[in-house]
Amino acid sequence: MSAVTWSSIATDGAARTGWLETPHGVVRTPTFMPVGTRAAVKAVDSADLASVGAEIVLANVYHLMLKPGAELVARIGGLHEFMSWGGPLLTDSGGYQIFSLDPEIDEEGATFKSVYDGSRVHLSPEEAVGVQARLGPDIAMVLDVCVGLPAPVEEVEAEMRRTLRWAERCLQAHQQDDQGLFGIVQGGVDSDLRAESARETAALGFAGFGIGGLSVGEPADQRNSALEAAVRELPADKPRYVMGLGDTDGLLDAIMRGADMFDCVLPTRLARHGKALSSNGDFNLNNLRFEADDSPVDSSCSCHTCSTYSKAYLRHLIRMKELSAHRLLSIHNLHYTFQLIAGAGTAIEEGRFADYVKEVRITRAEGSA
């Protein structure tokens, strides 16, 4: 019996809703995981996360192994204790940093430059598993190689194969029976490579599957077909996690194709830059037209920010670079994202997911027109 399991509640076409069971609690899927790279979701705290509807939070191996270090977190009692988050946690392995920080990669592992002092840091598949054993999240990810798109198909194929070899090594090294390990599907936007990667990764037998290497510059239709190709080869009774995806259209597209879990910096990063997500279409609160707008960011939103503050006030906070602007807009953007996802779950259960998607898109388009 794996530490992490998933069971279906209902399906509607390819879309599905279910329960993800972890050592630290049960999560309703589809779900969104706010990104707390350094054991902190920027600008908000664990009480804020609970208030916006977060059930599972993400943190990052590469960043935490540098500061404060996995040993220190372990000594304090693990990541849950350290960050005072009692619910489920997932840690990303550092695979994305292989993509974004341009390290040297060989078959053994990757060598990065520390973002803190420039020193060389080594990370192998086994080390990534070891760090995650000490951090103690409910779900650990294998170390994968994510390729930026567009890229030559030879490169995409080579790194997909390397990811498979590394996945086997991660599985070998993984000893934690109180922690689920997820494999990661790669293969760019090539359907054959995606299918092969999914099939081979599934055959290794993980508790769940990340679908990585998407939302890295490819058009939406290519992303969607790559996702379909991967999902076709993945077991129906295991969770599917589309890594790094978090815009409204992308989430709906992916849920429609059978994805269960997501994470993305977008809601919180946009918040720090003054951009608001809204059921009536997203907008930039910096815009002059909100200078004297005394209405809330989203009149149909029940979050702390929308029930307390006006657009005019939030715009003022943003322009004055008040720190509270980051928190208040992050709370709203996260709440918006959870509302969207929860609405999708309910719609799937009631067998009206297609109508839900249509409704969300029409309301957003009309509002921004």
Next chain:
RNA sequence: GUGGCCGUAGCUCAGCCUGGUAGAGCACCUGGUUGUGGUCCAGGAUGUCGCGGGUUCAAGUCCCGUCGGUCACC
């Protein structure tokens, strides 16, 4: 009163010596950001060059006057 310095974009200023399509930074107005470096990038709008006169083909720039600010000295 005398002498020096200053007056150019909303702000701080460069350009003046050596005349040749008025500039920078910030601010302002937009857009971008997807397994996070609270950034960064891209685009845009903005002028009575204090005012008046003179020289010149041509003056923000040179000359004369004048107004305002500022400092020093009487």
